[in-house]
Amino acid sequence: MSPFIIAIDGGAASGKSSTARALSERFNLLHVDTGSFYRAIAAELLRRKLTPDDLPAIRAALPEISLGTQVNGRTAHMKIGGRPIDTAEIRTPEVNATVARFAAIPEVRAALLTYQRGQADVARAHDLRGLVMEGRDIGSVIFPDADLRFFLDADPVKRAERRRKEGLMDKVAERDVLDNIRLRESAKGAIMIDSTNLDLPQVVEKISGIVAEKLT
Template identity: 40%
Template sequence: MHKTKTVTILTLDGAAATGKSTTAHALADALNYLHIDTGSHFRILSYHLNQVSIPSQASTNLSEALKELSLNTKIYGHSAVLEVNRQRLTSTELRSLTVNTLVSQYAALKPIRDFLLNYQRSLEHFAREAHFEGMVVEGRDIGSVVFPRAKHKVFLYADESTRIARRQKEGLKDFISERDAIDRTRTLAPLTCPKDALSINTTQLSLDEVVDLILKKITD
């Protein structure tokens, strides 16, 4: 009997502007793994739901609206990119002030989390079919909820002033404190450090230093 090939999963959790995305991209390149940004999934849905005037609070119309969305995955380099209704959003659209304001509110809704959880877990099969030996999955609940049995788990954090400065340097307005409060206190899949994760304070560390720490840990 042919044995299904195992995909090694590295989860990377943390709050906004802790360095998740740059670190995840660098790790995927170094390991030749598939990169998956689950935060972008919530941003994409927030954008589309806002476009059709579905409120970011619990709504009887939400489940019906989700049924109208078709999900498709494309690979660009090492990254798996979610397209909704065959549309790929730009970085500007994903990180607009409107999406930054709404994303944590939409992400707290159970129908949205359930909808995306099924999709995100299916990406393990997608990575296998695309002949990747592993994947780096970044988000806020990846090691605790999406892939709790992942082989490697990392949690990044940094002080709030540093994170705000990073967003400002990128030319973006983000609501760090407000999003932190929503993400950490929501009932469903709150932002938390998995108990078995490598926890790294990125406040004073360069990207290379963070990546080296993680690579050393997972290759020991």
């Protein structure tokens, strides 16, 4: 039986991660935060003393990076070279400052494409109903045929405020500019959810109703 797949796209701090975690628990789905994958790759490239401007060196390094997955509860965590990547390692100021630029490199995105699609097999191997994957390019590139595609948005000022409350200083507006074309593509054909004036439980309830109806 094919895993049930929910794709959640949206800009920085639009509520993707919190919503995806809640849906994972409610519907027994693997939670896949692709942003953490890009952060892990950024942390690894920084560990190798590379910057987003070192394109030839990045291209040479990517085939050397061996990726795996460890599932804790219902959440997928990336392993590099067999080593689980610690959350603190991917939330450093250095990673916050560079992850969007690393993620914008086509070779980096291509290197992660098969790995991200492979999370459906991870969900199946752990006897989960399917997966809820959140990030960018999810509904447009990774799972364009997902059972449900959502796009979460919110006012940029509100999203920047949420980011500060999380203790993260990466610039929401700057990331939106870098991701502008990809965000527009991801929004096409997706169910739009504006979370500017909604709290998390309201967003979760709104989406859960649509998911439950699809599953019946």
